[in-house]
Amino acid sequence: MGAKMGQIVLIICIMISTISAQENRDLESLRGLKRAWKNTPPSWDDGSDPCGGSWDGITCKNHRVKKILLPNMGLIGDLPRYIWQFSELEILDLSYNKGLTGSLTSEVQNLTKLTNLILVGCSLTGPIPDSIGNIQSLNYLSLNSNGFTGQIPPSIGNLMNLNWLDLTDNKLTGSIPVSNKRSPGLDMLTKAQHFHLGHNQLSGDIPPGLFNSNMKLFHVLLNNNTLWGPIPSTLGLVTSLQIVRLDSNSLSGNVPSNISNLTSLQKIYLSHNKLTGPIPNLTGMNDLCYIGLSNNTFDDQFGVPSWLLTLPALETIKMHSANLKGELPAALFTIPQLQNVDLSDNDITGTLDISSNPSTQLQLVDLRNNRIGDFIQQSEYKHSIGLILAGNPICRENDVNDSFCRTPTKTAPYSTPYNCRSPSCDSGLELSPNCQCAYPYKGSIFFRVPLFSSLVNSTFYTSLHDSIMVFFHKEGIPVDSLSLKNPQIDPNDYLMIDLEFFPSGEQKFNRAGIIALVSALNLGTFIAPKEFNFYFFIPETETVYTFMSEISGNGGAKRKSSNIGLIVGSVVGGCVLLVLLVLAGMYSFRHKERAEEAPRHSQPFALWDPTSGSGDVPQLKGARSFTFEELQNCTNNFSEINNIGQGGYGMVYKGNLPNGQLIAIKRARKGSSQGGLEFKNEIELLSRVHHKNVVGLIGFCFDKGEQMLVYEYIVNGTLKDSLSGRTGIRLDWMRRLKIALGTARGLQYLHDHADPPVIHRDVKTTNILLDERLVAKVADFGLSKPMSDADRTHVTTQVKGTMGYLDPEYYMTQQLTEKSDTYSFGVVMLELITARKPIDKGKYIVREVKEATNKDKKLYDLHEILDPTIGLSSDLNGLERFVDLALRCVEDRGNQRPAMSEVVKELESIMALVGLNPAESLSSHLTSYEGASKDYDYPYSNDSLFSYTGGDSSTKLHTK
Ligand SMILES: *[C@@H]1O[C@H](CO)[C@@H](O)[C@H](O)[C@H]1NC(C)=O
Ligand SMILES: *[C@@H]1O[C@H](CO)[C@@H](O)[C@H](O)[C@H]1NC(C)=O
Ligand SMILES: *[C@@H]1O[C@H](CO)[C@@H](O)[C@H](O)[C@H]1NC(C)=O
Numbered sequence: 001m002g003a004k005m006g007q008i009v010l011i012i013c014i015m016i017s018t019i020s021a022q023e024n025r026d027l028e029s030l031r032g033l034k035r036a037w038k039n040t041p042p043s044w045d046d047g048s049d050p051c052g053g054s055w056d057g058i059t060c061k062n063h064r065v066k067k068i069l070l071p072n073m074g075l076i077g078d079l080p081r082y083i084w085q086f087s088e089l090e091i092l093d094l095s096y097n098k099g100l101t102g103s104l105t106s107e108v109q110n111l112t113k114l115t116n117l118i119l120v121g122c123s124l125t126g127p128i129p130d131s132i133g134n135i136q137s138l139n140y141l142s143l144n145s146n147g148f149t150g151q152i153p154p155s156i157g158n159l160m161n162l163n164w165l166d167l168t169d170n171k172l173t174g175s176i177p178v179s180n181k182r183s184p185g186l187d188m189l190t191k192a193q194h195f196h197l198g199h200n201q202l203s204g205d206i207p208p209g210l211f212n213s214n215m216k217l218f219h220v221l222l223n224n225n226t227l228w229g230p231i232p233s234t235l236g237l238v239t240s241l242q243i244v245r246l247d248s249n250s251l252s253g254n255v256p257s258n259i260s261n262l263t264s265l266q267k268i269y270l271s272h273n274k275l276t277g278p279i280p281n282l283t284g285m286n287d288l289c290y291i292g293l294s295n296n297t298f299d300d301q302f303g304v305p306s307w308l309l310t311l312p313a314l315e316t317i318k319m320h321s322a323n324l325k326g327e328l329p330a331a332l333f334t335i336p337q338l339q340n341v342d343l344s345d346n347d348i349t350g351t352l353d354i355s356s357n358p359s360t361q362l363q364l365v366d367l368r369n370n371r372i373g374d375f376i377q378q379s380e381y382k383h384s385i386g387l388i389l390a391g392n393p394i395c396r397e398n399d400v401n402d403s404f405c406r407t408p409t410k411t412a413p414y415s416t417p418y419n420c421r422s423p424s425c426d427s428g429l430e431l432s433p434n435c436q437c438a439y440p441y442k443g444s445i446f447f448r449v450p451l452f453s454s455l456v457n458s459t460f461y462t463s464l465h466d467s468i469m470v471f472f473h474k475e476g477i478p479v480d481s482l483s484l485k486n487p488q489i490d491p492n493d494y495l496m497i498d499l500e501f502f503p504s505g506e507q508k509f510n511r512a513g514i515i516a517l518v519s520a521l522n523l524g525t526f527i528a529p530k531e532f533n534f535y536f537f538i539p540e541t542e543t544v545y546t547f548m549s550e551i552s553g554n555g556g557a558k559r560k561s562s563n564i565g566l567i568v569g570s571v572v573g574g575c576v577l578l579v580l581l582v583l584a585g586m587y588s589f590r591h592k593e594r595a596e597e598a599p600r601h602s603q604p605f606a607l608w609d610p611t612s613g614s615g616d617v618p619q620l621k622g623a624r625s626f627t628f629e630e631l632q633n634c635t636n637n638f639s640e641i642n643n644i645g646q647g648g649y650g651m652v653y654k655g656n657l658p659n660g661q662l663i664a665i666k667r668a669r670k671g672s673s674q675g676g677l678e679f680k681n682e683i684e685l686l687s688r689v690h691h692k693n694v695v696g697l698i699g700f701c702f703d704k705g706e707q708m709l710v711y712e713y714i715v716n717g718t719l720k721d722s723l724s725g726r727t728g729i730r731l732d733w734m735r736r737l738k739i740a741l742g743t744a745r746g747l748q749y750l751h752d753h754a755d756p757p758v759i760h761r762d763v764k765t766t767n768i769l770l771d772e773r774l775v776a777k778v779a780d781f782g783l784s785k786p787m788s789d790a791d792r793t794h795v796t797t798q799v800k801g802t803m804g805y806l807d808p809e810y811y812m813t814q815q816l817t818e819k820s821d822t823y824s825f826g827v828v829m830l831e832l833i834t835a836r837k838p839i840d841k842g843k844y845i846v847r848e849v850k851e852a853t854n855k856d857k858k859l860y861d862l863h864e865i866l867d868p869t870i871g872l873s874s875d876l877n878g879l880e881r882f883v884d885l886a887l888r889c890v891e892d893r894g895n896q897r898p899a900m901s902e903v904v905k906e907l908e909s910i911m912a913l914v915g916l917n918p919a920e921s922l923s924s925h926l927t928s929y930e931g932a933s934k935d936y937d938y939p940y941s942n943d944s945l946f947s948y949t950g951g952d953s954s955t956k957l958h959t960k
């Protein structure tokens, strides 16, 4: 046996040395980056292990580099060849390092696992290499605001997983590539939702072949190029489109009439072109809120087109210099949502009438340089509407002191108020809104499509301010206070607000703080309030932020070893470890029985104290035991900021393991009486339970009188939070179906496949967590009950659970069966469609839905009771069957309820009916991760840790 084992060890050692050669190549490359760049974080200390968790911005798994996040670090230097050597790298973000020069070489294709390539706002030049089309995993490509030249490589069309293509603001030339027999093109990107190609020097026609009906595009942004020729009628085939920007080109000819097929369109920008013919008839675009048609040579038009008055969502009309003649109909100003009208430089005559029921939203009416002789307005609106009539006869004749005859300024003076009188700060330091003197980190946030037009309403800014601060607090990003300043509309029609972040506790941020802050904004983890819509953040790059020096200069002296030494060391180390493991395995094999007698001798059992009355040593599979210090270290000593929740059991903390893994730690309240047994119960259960739809246990801590459970961290929180709107994640019907199915599968697994089977006993929306891809995960096994074969049918037990979800039969008989979980799941299903609490002001959701259901009517006549954010009622396919299923689950008698396996089957068949493939990965439907608005996207649909959401960073780099 010994010899055989030796051979195996040898073979495995050879395998390990191959793997560790690659590991070491990663480490070597990281050290190469350090040598190649100035201003790498001080924590990049030569002696420490780059993958050991101490190098800021580097995330590894099994000693392979997975993420490099170094936004706005002031890095200076070329992109070295090392950067293309990370064959396991998934996310590379080097945005806003103005000092980064060089170009992408064809070796970029060596990053075969890359999903996100984010190099915004550096100083990269040269062409984008063709080989980029070989990175099949690429999902998110942002190269905007650099100096890239040459053509858009046609090979990008091969990136079948690409969701987000952003090449804005470069010096790209040539035409937009489309596929033909010989070469690929962008028309092949049928999964993409974003083409952001504005602010380049692209020329030629917009090729008709660029668009087809298989595409799922939301945004097509081609503005500020030199494209000419007509707008292709194929654009009308992409009915998913929400925003189209073709402004500031040289497009000519008639606007194709089938553009009116784009009924999901929210914003259309055609300004600053040479378009001719009639103004396109946009009747039927019921979501359209922005029309920009300024500066074209459309046929003379008398008044404004009458179909404008039929658009219910319209907020902004920009028809500056658009050959409008004649009088304006008074009805124009009654469009209910209308906020902003620019009809300047036309030939509008007669009397302006804003007297009959103008929109209460109306903010600004710009009619300068027309021929308006008089106007009628109700006095109550006189001051609330900004009216500009400069350059009209009414102003020439009258006293120019009338406010409407002056040209207003565009900025609204606003800044976050200070909580004190201003003491003075030493030079360089600035006063924070909390009256601390510190070095703020500065930048600007841009909103391309805010849903409001008024800049003077300060409630918008306070809500933005508060939501950013709440987010930072939740994420543990060390920002003490935040100042918002100078909101204004920039030349590209974006709302821009200057931001100053003040560090918490220190005068300066450290690197880790800035990486967390910028990544969260830059990569869109933060979701802005819905009226702001999607955003991008541009840090101030003019001055490099001087970071707090975290590590003193001699930190590198800790431990140095040559690379050869390292390789040899780790191979030898690996083998020694392996031999030890094998020996340990043999030992434990031989001493299996004795091991339990002497629990203190081997981890993790040593930490378990059998004298505490908690029964036997926990039987663990795969869960590890943590010391109190380890958990203390990864939660900032259980700081307030890491606290993410609490329950009857105690507090929940977020932590970050040295390997970068995020964890959630459930820490039992000291002296919590429900201690021992349930704790052990949960560890044992969870460590045996491994399923995609069940929260995984990583380990536990039973040390220093503490009881803690360490779970994987589930980024998007509880289903309840999302249903209540607190997370800003919009759950449409598809998502709710997926969540129901995921939960049902998790429960089915517990009932039918876990060993021993488990009844959850506390299924409710606060025990269902959503991960970064909104995959549902069943959590909280504190009350779970393993079933032995003998009590497979029922278990008699003291009734536990949560009111509103509790199976009435179980409650009355105290006999617990799997059908009790079915009942609670039925309540969750009803909550999913109504977003109501199970018991609310004395109303019980089960009764409410039963009573409201009228099976003769469409959607069972449940409109009143449905959650309004679930989506348009016309899209709620399968809702009736869903309700039928939910009502079967909440039958009074357990034997009339379906088993979870049946529930899973029925949900799968509902999904198939809706056209979703229940087996398919979530990406296609969940990539649009709508943070409360349709414009949110979810670019990071692969298994990234972050819940990144639609940071749109496609614009010119803002320089002051
Ligand atoms: C990229 O891959 C090629 C082929 O495998 C290899 O020859 C080259 O050295 C690699 N380049 C880098 C920088 O790793
Ligand atoms: C884009 O074009 C518009 C109008 O032609 C112009 O006002 C604006 O400055 C341009 N933007 C940039 C960043 O060049
Ligand atoms: C699109 O528009 C064209 C022309 O206006 C029309 O003939 C066609 O039926 C429309 N297609 C769809 C799918 O609505």
Ligand SMILES: *[C@@H]1O[C@H](CO)[C@@H](O)[C@H](O)[C@H]1NC(C)=O
Residues within 6 Å of the ligand: 281, 282, 283, 306, 307
């Ligand atoms: C615009 O289109 C709608 C619907 O297609 C039609 O009813 C209406 O008459 C058209 N308006 C004009 C001014 O052509």
